[in-house]
Structure formats: C-alpha cells, structure tokens
Amino acid sequence: MKQLAIVSGKGGTGKTTLCASLVALAKKKIVADCDVETPNLHLLLKQRVLSEKDFQGSKCAHIDSSKCSQCGKCLEVCRFEAIKDFEVDSLKCEGCGACQYFCPQQAIRITEVVTGKTLISETGSAIFSHARLKIGADGSGKLVTEVRKNAVSWGVETGDLEGPVIIDGSPGIGCVVIASITGCDAVLIVSEPTVSGKHDLARVLKLADHFGIEAYVCINKDDINLEMTEEIESFCLSQGIEVIGRIPFDPKVNAALKEGIPVVSFPDSEAAKAIRQIWGRVQGILMKEVSTCTPI
C-alpha cells in the first residue's frame, strides 16, 4: 500500500482543502486525518462512524493520600514540576515514574491515561481513519501512529491494497509531523506565496530530507503574490524538488468549505481544474514508486 502525506510547515495553507479533493478524485482509497489536535477533514467528508475506541497514549502518576507521609522525596526526583502539595498536575506529569520508584511509602502509582479516541468511518467512497486528542494531552505523535496503523490494517483486513493511503498532516515539524510522514512513500507539501509560507516550506523540506522521504511541492493561492510564487519555485528547483502544481486563489474554495464539500465538487472552478492536474501527477508519483520497488 502506497502512503502519501500532505504537510505544509505553516498552518492554514490548504492541506485539508487539497486532501478532501484528492480523496474525492481517487477511486479506491483510504484516508487518514493525522491532524489529531485540530482535525478538520471530517467537516468536508460526509461520514458514518463504524467504530470508535479510547486510546491510551501516555501515563500519569497518582498519589494515594492515605499512604503518603509527605516526605518530599517525589518532589526531589520530579523534573517536570508536576507535584504540588502532594497532588499530581496531570497536564505537567509526563509519566516517567521516577516518583513511583522512589516513594518510600509506595503511595504513588503510574497508570495509563486515555489521551484521545480513534475512529473508523466510511464516507461512501473511502474508509476514513481519524482521531481526536484530548485537550492539552501528551503523546499526540503516538495517536497519529495509531491512526495510520488503523488505516493500513483496514486495507490489509479487507484486502483493499490497491488504493493509496492519503494522510492529512498537521502544521509544524515536531513529533506529530514526524509521526505523520515516517515510512511514507512521498510527502506533498502545500505552500503559499508568503514570506512565512516560504520559510516554513524550507524547514519541512529539510525534515523530509532528514528522514529520506521524497518530497513534492504545490503552491496554493499562487496569484496572491506571483513574485513570491516564482521565488518559491526557483528555490525548489535549486533544491531539486519538483513543483507539481499551482492552485489559483478561487472564491469557490471558501464556498465549498461553507457547504462542507470538497472544492472539486465544483468541477468547472479554477481550483478544481488545478487540483485535477495535481492528482494526475500524484498518481504518476505513486505508480513510479511501485515500479521502482518491484523486483525485475
């Protein structure tokens, strides 16, 4: 199964908009929303939830006040300032267990914490793996890994190995993004012609390179600053990165968003035309990967 992750570095460049449209264009596919902190893809896909499950993604200490002698050993070993007045602040505790090991009264236990839930839904034409992280929870990278695992195992279980897994990623370059792109066949970076779009693109390209993943770029709202679009294209060229498309600023994108449908549902819109071209190239990229992987 081929996996393609859509990322951007900078937020709000159009990852989800593009992802929902690619999903609509693909015939056989599985889609995973790996922006588990602020997922939005479900707003553009009509879905029916098939199953949902709690996810335990971190641990947290608990102090049994009836056993605690308030000796203060836990305060000494905790590096996260997570213990105050002999109570554990669950937002600060990272579940390392140091306090548990050193409590002479054995009053402290670390236990698994539910950090979110995972869902499998069907959208009519696709299987949709998604999740929701609890507010402020630790271990969002682990939840992303679980969402991807669910997506792949659905394909394996149903024998549906033909279509790609399309991954909607999150902004940034930290643990969540690393978990979203690791092991993917390619990443598609959605950039925009702004100083921050360009700066953040450079960082996420470096990240893809760090993990040895082939990267492709498309530029959204390319006409809001054509000079910057050209700067980004020549930057990509200098890095040996292919720019596989430009999407013009199109009011239909917002109109589609407000209706909760992918913009390719307006097939004559400028954005839809551009996205169909990008999809053509993406299919080629994923096919190429297949041919290079098949032994002769």
Add this chain to the structure above:
Amino acid sequence: MIISVLSGKGGTGKTTVAANLAYSVDGAGYVDCDVEEPNGFLFLKPEITKREKVDALVPSINQTLCEACGKCSSACQFNALAQVREKVLTFSQLCHSCGLCSLLCPVGAIQEVPREIGIIEEGCFDGHQFLQGVLNTGEPMAVPVIKQLKKTIVNNKKDVLVLDCPPGSSCSVIAGIEHSDFCVLVTEPTPFGLHDLAIAMELVNTAAIPCGVVVNKSDSGSNTVKEYCAARKVPVLMEIPFSKKYASMYSAGQLLVDQNPELKERFIALMQEMRRLADEAVSYCKW
C-alpha cells in the same frame, strides 16, 4: 503582563496579531513560542544580539562500568533505552530527560549529558524586546525549547510581553500559555476556524486564563463566530477585515500597522481592553 496569542487552527493570523500588537504598544516585547515554525522575525526584522543553545539531558552509558542489569531499560517509560544482549543502547530522541535511569543505575554507569535540540535567540526591534525559540529540524520535542524560552521571561513581569503560541491543542500549546495573564484567540470566519476556536476555548478554560477573540479575515460570515462567542460570554475584541491589501502586505513580510496609524490605534485599544479584562479577572478571583 503576559498575553498569549493562540488559535487552534494554523494560519488564522496568530503571528499577524502578535507581531502587530507588540509593534504598536509602547514597550511591548514579542516572544515567538511557535518553535517548530517561528515566523514573527520575518515581520519584525529584529537585530539578534544573543544566542543560547537549548540542551536536553540524555543518558550516556559508561560501557566499562555497566553490568547490563536491565534496571534502566525496564524502568524507562519512553523506550529511550534498550538492552540488547550485554549492552544497553540509547535512543536519545525518545528521551524525556526525566533522569530516572541515572538515579536507578546501581553502579553509576549512567551520566546525563547535554544534547542540543534547539536555540533561543534574543534581540530587539525598534527598541522592543524580541525573543524566539527555534527547534532543530528532525527533533520531535518542542516543549523543552518552549519551557526554556519561558524561563528567560519569567521575571519580566513589569512590561507587556506578547507570546506567539503554536497551533494545535497539545502539550506545546499548554507550555506556551502557562502563566499568561490573558489569552487572545485568533479565528477566521470559516467552518474550520470555528471548529478549532471551540478547541482553543476549551484549552484556555482548562488552564483557567481569561480570554477574548480576534476575528481575522472578517467578512459577512463573521456573525456565526460572534454568535458562538456571545453564547459562551467570550468577548470579541477586534475584527480585522478581509482585504487584498492586507493579504499582499502579509505575503511580503510587512506589518499591517505600517503606514496605517488608524489600525495601530486599534491595536493599542485592544491592549487597553485586555488589560482591563485581565485586571477584572484578577480582582474577581481575589474577591
């Protein structure tokens, strides 16, 4: 006074609000806590005068002392240590620097050594203080960089500091807004913006910090946001209209208040209103 700017959704205008606010208010400093993708410097163009490495402490095993008893690897909750036959291997990117392994090692074979994961840069723009954290590419953990950044400002209570926080709703955002006096939630009038504004509001409520909303790229659809806020008794403090001129200024790295004294006045008024709301919240708590 510390003001945190957050949004949930990325790209709604956190940096626009934070940078223009810090630039407009006399003596206000700007702190970029979005260490994965810091962008404020592109608009404020500070002169950086000081750089400081951010280190994470990670275990280093003295193999001649190590008896491969397995205590460290079985205690580590983050899989940062693994025992393979008679040797302990370390995976420092997974390490949370809790120090448990070195405390547990019966023969003192584990020493904690610093490993660079990012950098903190300090400088100034137009006489205002500027600070930013930058996570090294390939490093998964942003929180230690944010925490060190926050340590450098902890005694800086007299002035106004505007913190530009990361998107999302995870531990990084919590680390960003901690100890703030007020939170500004920046949203845009789209279903995505509203969906993620709800998440950001929940986050701020969890942290019990008073907050208000700024609607960026405001248009006819902003009423839904305003109704949502009114129902939750969260004030809408400012609306920045959608404008092609603003979009092109932003794309070129210009501040919106540049050559726009009227907008600058509105940012100053925003600051006064936040001060009033924060004071009100404090006196309410005391009472």
